[in-house]
Amino acid sequence: MAARNQFAALALTPMLLLTGCGGGDFSDLQAFMEETRARPAGSIEPLPRFKPYESFTYTAADMRNPFQVPVRIDITQRQRGTRDVQPDESRTRQFLEGFNIETFDMVGTLSNAVGMQGLVRGAGSVHRVKIGDYLGRNHGRIIGINENAIEVVEIVPDGEGGWLERPRTLSLSERG
Numbered sequence: 001m002a003a004r005n006q007f008a009a010l011a012l013t014p015m016l017l018l019t020g021c022g023g024g025d026f027s028d029l030q031a032f033m034e035e036t037r038a039r040p041a042g043s044i045e046p047l048p049r050f051k052p053y054e055s056f057t058y059t060a061a062d063m064r065n066p067f068q069v070p071v072r073i074d075i076t077q078r079q080r081g082t083r084d085v086q087p088d089e090s091r092t093r094q095f096l097e098g099f100n101i102e103t104f105d106m107v108g109t110l111s112n113a114v115g116m117q118g119l120v121r122g123a124g125s126v127h128r129v130k131i132g133d134y135l136g137r138n139h140g141r142i143i144g145i146n147e148n149a150i151e152v153v154e155i156v157p158d159g160e161g162g163w164l165e166r167p168r169t170l171s172l173s174e175r176g
Contacts, residue, residue, distance in 0.1 A: 065102065085163045087139040087155045094134045099123045101136030105173040106150050118145045120170065140168060148172045 064070065096104075104122035111117075117130045129135060133142050135152055144151035150170040158164050 068102070085155060085165055087163070096120075096123060096127060096129070096133070096135045097137060097139075099136065101138070101140055101152065101154070101168060101170075104135065104170060106170040107173055109145065109147055116145045118142070118150045118170075120150065121173070136168075138166070 099122060104120045106118060107121045107126060108119040109116055110119065110128065115130065117128050120127050120129055120135070129142055129145075129150070131142050131145060134140060135142060136154060138154040138156050140152040140154040142150060143153050148171060152168040152170065154166045154168055155163050156166050
């Protein structure tokens, strides 16, 4: 019997709520609508004219990064390149040579019976490198790997037709 009373109470509640909503006086709403319709119609301002977007192609990818401190060169002490040192243009280029060496960070090392290998982050992921691999756009060859750094020798033009060997070091990155 108690269940039947609960069911009747639940069925009756929505009906009572709906009854309270019907049959009201809408005269104030009608007066507001008539007042709104009687107002003069306004005009909408046209959209402002915008200049069309002009695309820009960045062509300074091979230039020095403006956020790095420029290297000071003393002209009196300037090294002269030699024609004995030059890159091997006939060898097949490796994947990591397609990126600037500044984009790489050393993140660790791996060691096994064959030797030590370095882990560098850059070019979208982490890569395993070993001594003799090439890295960077300036013919950088890895000549040494230890727990804290990867030693690279780059071959760069001296600006007068010769080539210079420039040592670089990728140190172990502090951030993970």
